[in-house]
Each structure stands twice: as C-alpha cells, then as structure tokens.
Amino acid sequence: MSRLHSVQPRAERAHRPRQVAQQPREVHVETPWLHARQALAYLGLGSRTALGRLIVDHRLPYHRLGTRLWFHRAELDAWLLATGSGPAPTAHR
Numbered sequence: 788m789s790r791l792h793s794v795q796p797r798a799e800r801a802h803r804p805r806q807v808a809q810q811p812r813e814v815h816v817e818t819p820w821l822h823a824r825q826a827l828a829y830l831g832l833g834s835r836t837a838l839g840r841l842i843v844d845h846r847l848p849y850h851r852l853g854t855r856l857w858f859h860r861a862e863l864d865a866w867l868l869a870t871g872s873g874p875a876p877t878a879h880r
Contacts, residue, residue: 819860826858830867 821829826849827838841847848862 821858821860821863823856823858826863829858829860829863 823835823838827835830838832838832841838847842849842856848859848866850857850859
C-alpha cells in the first residue's frame with residue numbers, strides 16, 4: 788500500500804489552520820416529566836411493585852407513550868397533597 792501525498796509542499800500545508808470536527812455539546816434541560824424510576828424515587832416508594840399497584844388501581848396519575856409510562860411532576864405533587872402522603876423521609880448520615 789502506498790501513501791498518497793497532497794500536491795502542496797509540506798511547508799505550505801503547515802501554515803493552514805487545522806480543521807477539527809467539534810462534538811455537539813450535551814445540553815441538560817430540566818423537564819417536568821419523569822420516567823418510572825424517577826417517579827419511584829420522587830415519591831419515595833420502596834419498590835417498583837408499589838408503583839405498579841398504584842398504576843393498576845388508577846390511583847396515581849400517569850401518561851402512556853407507546854409502552855413507556857411518564858409522570859408529570861406537578862400531577863404527582865397534586866396527588867401527594869390530595870392523598871396526604873409525602874415522600875419517605877431520607878436518613879441523614
């Protein structure tokens with residue numbers, strides 16, 4: 788295999804600015820929508836089974852998009868206030 792060289796002399800190539808492809812920056816957007824694991828943590832529930840029971844009994848507001856369940860933070864807050872529940876207390880170490 789042979790290497791191909793450009794027509795320009797090496798000295799001229801050295802003065803050109805090098806073009807580097809920039810990676811897109813990851814943007815963190817705060818959203819009011821939570822997926823099931825986030826809702827589980829937000830509500831302070833101990834297991835996915837507990838979350839599943841609330842969903843099956845239609846006691847917890849949720850939205851279905853295809854096969855995924857999504858929970859709106861404001862609706863969860865309203866549900867917590869209406870039921871008199873609150874997130875489980877966290878242990879301070």
